[in-house]
Amino acid sequence: MAEGSNYDYLFKVVLIGDSGVGKSNLLSRFTRNEFNLETKSTIGVEFATRSINVNGKVVKAQIWDTAGQERYRAITAAYYRGAVGALLVYDISKHATYVDVTRWLKELRDHADSNIVIMLVGNKSDLKHLRAVPTEEAKAFAAENGLSFIETSALDASNVEAAFQTILTDIYRIVSSKSLEQSADAIKAPTGDTITVTPSVDTTQQQGGKCC
């Protein structure tokens, strides 16, 4: 079960958002390529990992899936500590879960590292006929708040790979540029990037779709 320690980077990522938006299924789709319509609610937190390739480096994502109910905030907030990324998930067919995104952002601001990379994820994009949150609106909100944005469907698997790939790449970019700063202060490049972030060398189809 254990993948051993053959990775270059280990990133802790949390999955947050209202109850029933599909966090657990996003996780199982990404880590095991599984989707289950009959999933029990998550109690407290659950954990899974997967390693992917980013710029030729093996990045291992340690993902903590949290329970959505308010009552669990005290316990789930403890998991924000040390997290470098957060997928903030809402359900495109349930407007209230989108409205609550603001509350979740505050939650992150209060408990997580200020540099945490946040991606807004509109899940259940397969429910086209039930859409209650326009893509453009969410995209604009994300841009305003400095979040990346993507719409996914854990059910039909669309963009799930891209969502994780994108956030892990974003984190990688920040982390590797930081370590560059630290290790090579004297020869620090001017503001221009010395690290070019090209789409991952991973052969799987890359970031197709609505990612921005």
Place this chain on the structure above:
Amino acid sequence: MRSTLTHDTDPLQLIRRRLGKSKSLHDSLSGRASPDGSESPELLQRERSIRTNRRQKFINCLLQEDINMPELRKLAWQGIPDELRPIVWPLLLGHMPSISGLRSSTLKRKREEYASLVEVTFARDRQLDQQIWHQIEIDVPRTRPGVRLWMHACTQRSLERILYVWAIRHPASGYVQGINDLATPFFQVFLSAYVDSEAEDFDPTILPPSVLNAIEADSYFCLSRLLDGIQDNYIAGQPGIHRSVKRMAELVARIDPPLAAHLASQNVEFMQFAFRWMNCLLMREISVRNTIRMWDTYLAEGADAFSQFHLYVCSAFLVKWSEKLRQMDFQGIIMFLQSLPTQSWTDHDIEMLLSEAFVLSSTWHNAQSHFSGR
């Protein structure tokens, strides 16, 4: 899937009727051994006679005018025969009085009380608490997913009512995810009194409304009794769970220092896995069948077993995997504890666990000074 149904909603009557039907029981009542016994291997016969004997002790106890509760508890600790559980559980929980003459009237009154609670709570002119209702609505369809009984709209509406009425009457906690799981053993056990087939495969829509209402009301009251003992698990901040997890960690450090040391060296915190064990009383770790057997003992232990004795059960449960866990790293440990290989567990495994927990609790329970901060 044929089932015999009855309109009688007094579980004791049902049991009586069933006793009448049961041949071996009839025989044992008249002091004769099972007639087919002579052909069974000796061991089987012995086992059967022990079981019959135990059953007989239960029946004698239950037929008393005023049930000797300490005796019933003592019997129940070792497990309750399936067909007697629907009356023993309500007795142990105090939902049904021990005095036989009061039983029918009490049950009738309580079921009426529940019906009027439902009526008031869901009255047309009354606004539902949206936050609570919303959460219940999300969780009910994913309670025991895939199990036929729980996929029926009729069962789901029952569960919704049970959870919502309870939540409204317990505003300090309201509905908390996981409470839905805890309602299901009651419903199944009480349903089993009315049907001969497997409760989990049963279609409850064919039950007369009066029977369904009785099952729902009894489930509600028994769930309430259970939750009374663990309210602290569900109020803001969930202090009951924090306390239990902390004590469990302290206990494991005493009873299995190498395991405790290994978990610490891997940065595994008890909260990361034991939170759920406390919040759902291990129902996510073991089958409902196993849970029901476990609750026989918990209910026999008394009101605080679901917080106190449970802590010892959880500790024994963890230590059970000690050898495996000590070979694993952080990720391995967390993943393993998230999906434990208990699928094939039988009553016997649960009974082993319970006796280990009993030994722990006898040794440590009064040794409060071993637990810091208690």
